[in-house]
Amino acid sequence: MNQPLAGFAPAPVTARMDTHGDHMLKVAMQTGQDLFARVGSMIAYEGFIQYEPNPPAVRQIARDWITGEGAPLMKCSGDGLLYLADYGANVVVINLNGDGISVNATNLLAFDAHLTWGVERVKGLAKFAGQGLWNTRISGQGWVALTSRGKPIVVDCGGGEDETYVDPDALVAWSPNLKVKGKRSFKAQSLIGRGSGEAYQMAFSGQGIVVVQPSEDSTDRLRFRG
Amino acid sequence: MAREFQRGHKARISDLTAGTDLYVGVQISGPGLTFDISCFGLDADERLSDDRYFVFFNQPKSPEESIQLLGAQAGDTESFRITLDRIPPQIQKLSFTATLDGAGQMSQIAPGYIRIVAGGEEVARYSFNGSEFSTERAVMLGDFYLKDVWRFAAVGQGFDGGLEALLKNFGGEVMEEETPAAPAPQQPQTGAAPGFAPPAFAAPATPAPAPAPAPQPAQGFAPPPGSTPPPPAPAPAPDVHAAPTIVAPMSPPGVAPVPPPAPAPAPYGQPPQQQPYGQPPGQTAPPPPGYGQPPAPQTPAPPPGYGQPTQPPGYGQQPPFGQIPGQQAYGVPQGAPQGGAGVGAALQKFKETPTGQRWTSQNSKLIRVDLGVGGQPVLARQGSMVLYQGKVDFAYKGAGIMGRVVGGATGQEMQLMRCTGQGQVFLAESSTHLHPVELQGDAICVSAENVLAFDESLQYEVRRIEGHGIPGGALFTMQFQGTGTLVVKTHGTPVVLPVTPTTFADANAVVAWSAAAQVIVSSQVRMRRNAYPGDTGESVNLQFRGAPGNFIVVQPYEV
Numbered sequence: 001m002n003q004p005l006a007g008f009a010p011a012p013v014t015a016r017m018d019t020h021g022d023h024m025l026k027v028a029m030q031t032g033q034d035l036f037a038r039v040g041s042m043i044a045y046e047g048f049i050q051y052e053p054n055p056p057a058v059r060q061i062a063r064d065w066i067t068g069e070g071a072p073l074m075k076c077s078g079d080g081l082l083y084l085a086d087y088g089a090n091v092v093v094i095n096l097n098g099d100g101i102s103v104n105a106t107n108l109l110a111f112d113a114h115l116t117w118g119v120e121r122v123k124g125l126a127k128f129a130g131q132g133l134w135n136t137r138i139s140g141q142g143w144v145a146l147t148s149r150g151k152p153i154v155v156d157c158g159g160g161e162d163e164t165y166v167d168p169d170a171l172v173a174w175s176p177n178l179k180v181k182g183k184r185s186f187k188a189q190s191l192i193g194r195g196s197g198e199a200y201q202m203a204f205s206g207q208g209i210v211v212v213q214p215s216e217d218s219t220d221r222l223r224f225r226g
Numbered sequence: 227m228a229r230e231f232q233r234g235h236k237a238r239i240s241d242l243t244a245g246t247d248l249y250v251g252v253q254i255s256g257p258g259l260t261f262d263i264s265c266f267g268l269d270a271d272e273r274l275s276d277d278r279y280f281v282f283f284n285q286p287k288s289p290e291e292s293i294q295l296l297g298a299q300a301g302d303t304e305s306f307r308i309t310l311d312r313i314p315p316q317i318q319k320l321s322f323t324a325t326l327d328g329a330g331q332m333s334q335i336a337p338g339y340i341r342i343v344a345g346g347e348e349v350a351r352y353s354f355n356g357s358e359f360s361t362e363r364a365v366m367l368g369d370f371y372l373k374d375v376w377r378f379a380a381v382g383q384g385f386d387g388g389l390e391a392l393l394k395n396f397g398g399e400v401m402e403e404e405t406p407a408a409p410a411p412q413q414p415q416t417g418a419a420p421g422f423a424p425p426a427f428a429a430p431a432t433p434a435p436a437p438a439p440a441p442q443p444a445q446g447f448a449p450p451p452g453s454t455p456p457p458p459a460p461a462p463a464p465d466v467h468a469a470p471t472i473v474a475p476m477s478p479p480g481v482a483p484v485p486p487p488a489p490a491p492a493p494y495g496q497p498p499q500q501q502p503y504g505q506p507p508g509q510t511a512p513p514p515p516g517y518g519q520p521p522a523p524q525t526p527a528p529p530p531g532y533g534q535p536t537q538p539p540g541y542g543q544q545p546p547f548g549q550i551p552g553q554q555a556y557g558v559p560q561g562a563p564q565g566g567a568g569v570g571a572a573l574q575k576f577k578e579t580p581t582g583q584r585w586t587s588q589n590s591k592l593i594r595v596d597l598g599v600g601g602q603p604v605l606a607r608q609g610s611m612v613l614y615q616g617k618v619d620f621a622y623k624g625a626g627i628m629g630r631v632v633g634g635a636t637g638q639e640m641q642l643m644r645c646t647g648q649g650q651v652f653l654a655e656s657s658t659h660l661h662p663v664e665l666q667g668d669a670i671c672v673s674a675e676n677v678l679a680f681d682e683s684l685q686y687e688v689r690r691i692e693g694h695g696i697p698g699g700a701l702f703t704m705q706f707q708g709t710g711t712l713v714v715k716t717h718g719t720p721v722v723l724p725v726t727p728t729t730f731a732d733a734n735a736v737v738a739w740s741a742a743a744q745v746i747v748s749s750q751v752r753m754r755r756n757a758y759p760g761d762t763g764e765s766v767n768l769q770f771r772g773a774p775g776n777f778i779v780v781q782p783y784e785v
Contacts, residue, residue, distance in 0.1 A: 094572040101569050150591040150657035154576040155613060162616055162649075170612035170654065175569070201614075211573065212613045214591035214654030 047080015
């Protein structure tokens with residue numbers, strides 16, 4: 001009866017984090033190896049896993065996040081297999097081996113709790129009062145999973161003086177050592193009489209990579225605070 | 227997944243595959259018919275000026291062996307090995323032809339195809355059958371031709387006169403010594419061919435008859451696996467995947483430049499090309515530093531430091547589903563991960579694909595345009611830029627007549643921006659699939675909301691298709707014409723249908739159709755309205771009519 005479905009059974013565990021298909025993250029959980037995951041991203045689990053929304057540790061670090069209350073992370077602990085997904089977005093698994101990565105808050109799916117992380121506000125983007133782009137900088141030895149609407153593309157900034165400009169709505173992650181600033185690219189004359197199209201970009205310069213998704217979801221990117 | 231060609235379709239070979247060492251297979255058969263399949267190497271005037279480049283059963287290869295006849299294999303009636311970068315410059319076109327030996331005519335043939343296989347994977351296929359022909363006795367099935375770069379065209383045109391007419395077409399002179407040769411192989415040529423064919427690859431003694439610049443882009447030459455006997459079973463896809471000869475069919479970045487009819491993501495059960503993210507990118511050899519995953523198969527030991535649960539009963543006991551053993555030592559040449567060990571290695575497969583072309587598909591949903599190549603501006607839908615590098619200027623482009631017409635009538639104005647300067651712009655929108663369409667003087671009609679970007683050199687005009695029941699009162703299409711590239715977006719993987727007398731499409735789902743294969747506007751669009759609105763829920767259909775060779779593109783999404 002379910003032979004065609006049998007092909008979707010999980011593959012044996014080979015690593016802490018793995019993907020099942022393109023859109024699902026599989027995490028092997030063990031006591032003492034806690035995980036921070038996006039609230040509501042759990043789709044299934046096997047074993048004994050407990051969830052603690054809005055844990056104190058997150059509250060401490062992320063007190064600036066959005067409104068300062070209710071960080072969108074939950075702490076998962078226990079033993080078993082945990083499956084996470086985010087509304088069908090592509091999942092990208094990264095093993096940070098001492099590296100760091102700066103991830104847009106909406107594109108963060110899960111990461112090891114023992115990693116060093118912090119929430120920061122992207123400089124230069126607070127042009128309007130109360131608005132800003134928030135991202136999470138993560139570094140250390142461990143695993144991170146990101147989501148991307150569509151298969152992402154990784155662009156090397158190259159380190160030349162040429163800057164790389166990214167639409168903030170399509171930005172997923174970048175190397176934390178890149179220099180970031182905001183840029184308006186449309187000339188004043190072209191703004192007359194119409195709404196803004198690509199009015200605002202983020203400019204990256206330096207050595208590193210930028211990850212971009214092929215979609216411009218404008219959900220919760222530039223969000224209001226307070 | 228192979229790209230399906232219709233008669234008249236053309237494509238750059240570099241868009242189909244990164245490889246230049248190609249296998250071309252022809253399958254053609256018919257009850258009681260015998261075929262001679264040959265390849266003509268033609269000069270710039272489409273003449274067979276050097277008859278050493280007439281590759282057929284009596285002359286199985288060209289002097290420098292860039293064109294070789296391999297014989298029947300893998301379900302193909304005849305097969306060739308074409309090494310594009312060794313073809314001498316005076317040869318500008320390769321024409322693959324089939325001629326009837328003995329009585330008969332082409333309308334009697336059974337369904338057949340010509341296909342291109344690179345690295346063990348079929349990348350293009352032009353299928354034909356007897357209904358496309360009538361009394362022809364010789365047909366040109368497909369061409370490789372050099373126009374800046376090598377391209378492939380599905381031709382499917384024939385001559386009533388057989389091989390002689392074909393030679394006359396190419397050479398202007400009937401080579402008398404050839405004509406007697408044609409009827410010569412009374413025995414099915416499949417018997418004759420293997421005489422020289424097998425050594426081409428079956429015996430390892432003959433490889434690399436030349437300095438062999440070993441087509442470096444990950445794709446080696448590999449005929450489609452399959453047995454040499456000629457049963458017309460078209461090598462089933464699973465065989466291709468299971469074959470050990472397969473090489474990761476993508477250039478190192480790991481993002482295959484997917485041609486327009488973008489294949490859906492490979493089913494999970496299929497191991498090879500698009501490796502699941504979590505797996506090391508295809509090598510068992512030195513894993514890039516920092517890529518902490520155990521090289522899957524042999525080491526069940528979890529990586530140190532993450533002390534995996536000792537596989538509590540219930541986890542991981544499932545039999546492996548083939549992914550893990552599927553990793554051969556491909557040795558994909560990926561240099562030291564840039565951008566830092568861990569992150570760089572993990573994201574290696576999403577790297578941008580560098581090519582020197584103006585339009586490059588980065589993956590099925592992202593496209594890059596290099597404004598420096600060609601030096602002309604690009605018009606793109608506003609808001610579609612996701613990233614750019616270099617000095618690029620974006621300006622509001624007044625939509626002009628089109629904007630006023632479309633905007634005025636539908637209320638949704640299509641706004642464009644003009645990108646000028648030097649640099650690369652990455653375009654994407656809402657995770658839609660993007661398909662670059664290269665126009666070479668021909669014309670295509672695209673529904674206005676499915677246009678993402680196009681070269682400014684293309685001329686366009688708005689056509690309005692009126693009909694009761696269409697939301698907004700009319701369907702607006704843009705007809706593009708000229709030379710340049712147009713990027714069409716579709717929600718989901720589209721289907722390309724040939725236009726037959728009974729081709730219908732939902733007005734909301736149709737994306738594009740060929741204005742004509744040869745610049746003649748021959749597609750007629752007719753509105754149909756069912757007797758009772760709401761009767762079927764599909765009250766508005768478009769019917770397409772046109773000469774054979776026309777096509778329509780439909781997306782699995784109704785606006």
